[in-house]
Amino acid sequence: RSGFISIIGRPNVGKSTFLNRVVGQKIAIMSDKPQTTRNKVQGVVTTDDSQMIFIDTPGIHKPKHKLGDFMMKVARNTLKEVDAVLFMVNADEPLGKGDRFIIEMLGESKTPVILVINKIDLIHPDELMESIVSYKNLLDFAEIVPISALQGNNVDRLLDVVKSYL
Ligand code: GDP
Numbered sequence: 001r002s003g004f005i006s007i008i009g010r011p012n013v014g015k016s017t018f019l020n021r022v023v024g025q026k027i028a029i030m031s032d033k034p035q036t037t038r039n040k041v042q043g044v045v046t047t048d049d050s051q052m053i054f055i056d057t058p059g060i061h062k063p064k065h066k067l068g069d070f071m072m073k074v075a076r077n078t079l080k081e082v083d084a085v086l087f088m089v090n091a092d093e094p095l096g097k098g099d100r101f102i103i104e105m106l107g108e109s110k111t112p113v114i115l116v117i118n119k120i121d122l123i124h125p126d127e128l129m130e131s132i133v134s135y136k137n138l139l140d141f142a143e144i145v146p147i148s149a150l151q152g153n154n155v156d157r158l159l160d161v162v163k164s165y166l
């Protein structure tokens with residue numbers, strides 16, 4: 001199985017930490033441009049039976065600014081071109097305005113969205129249940145996976161889940 005995954009989330013939720021942990025090698029050159037928009041390949045995870053190509057989604061990362069129509073279009077097109085979206089949030093922070101903006105946009109797309117609740121090492125299991133409940137109502141997430149990108153908890157399970165959507 002092989003496919004494209006976009007990681008979306010506010011700054012500092014742990015996107016780079018996750019990628020650094022899972023991405024074995026950085027690909028310097030992609031011989032064929034796989035997609036129509038100019039998405040930046042952030043890294044590739046290769047296993048025995050799968051290849052997961054993580055790409056950046058321009059536009060959707062900057063919810064503090066009101067996006068122009070053009071950037072919204074770019075973000076929407078990117079969402080169409082990926083097989084799955086990882087929407088990453090902080091376990092130790094309440095749902096913010098920026099998250100709501102992103103969730104609205106994700107709701108308009110048919111691409112499966114996997115909610116990744118990161119930094120579970122910083123919270124009590126009861127708090128995790130609370131945040132799962134608060135997010136659950138906002139979007140029909142394909143899966144909800146709590147992880148600690150820093151410590152590695154549940155990261156393999158997340159990759160298995162991603163694989164199942166490729
Ligand atoms: P990005 O902006 O989304 O790429 O976030 P980074 O990967 O740069 O992480 C932001 C900060 O959060 C860094 O100080 C990381 O060490 C920290 N961080 C990331 N993942 C975790 C985690 O699972 N647990 C804890 N405690 N800290 C984390």
Ligand code: MG
Pocket residue numbers: 015016017
């Ligand atoms: Mg980063």
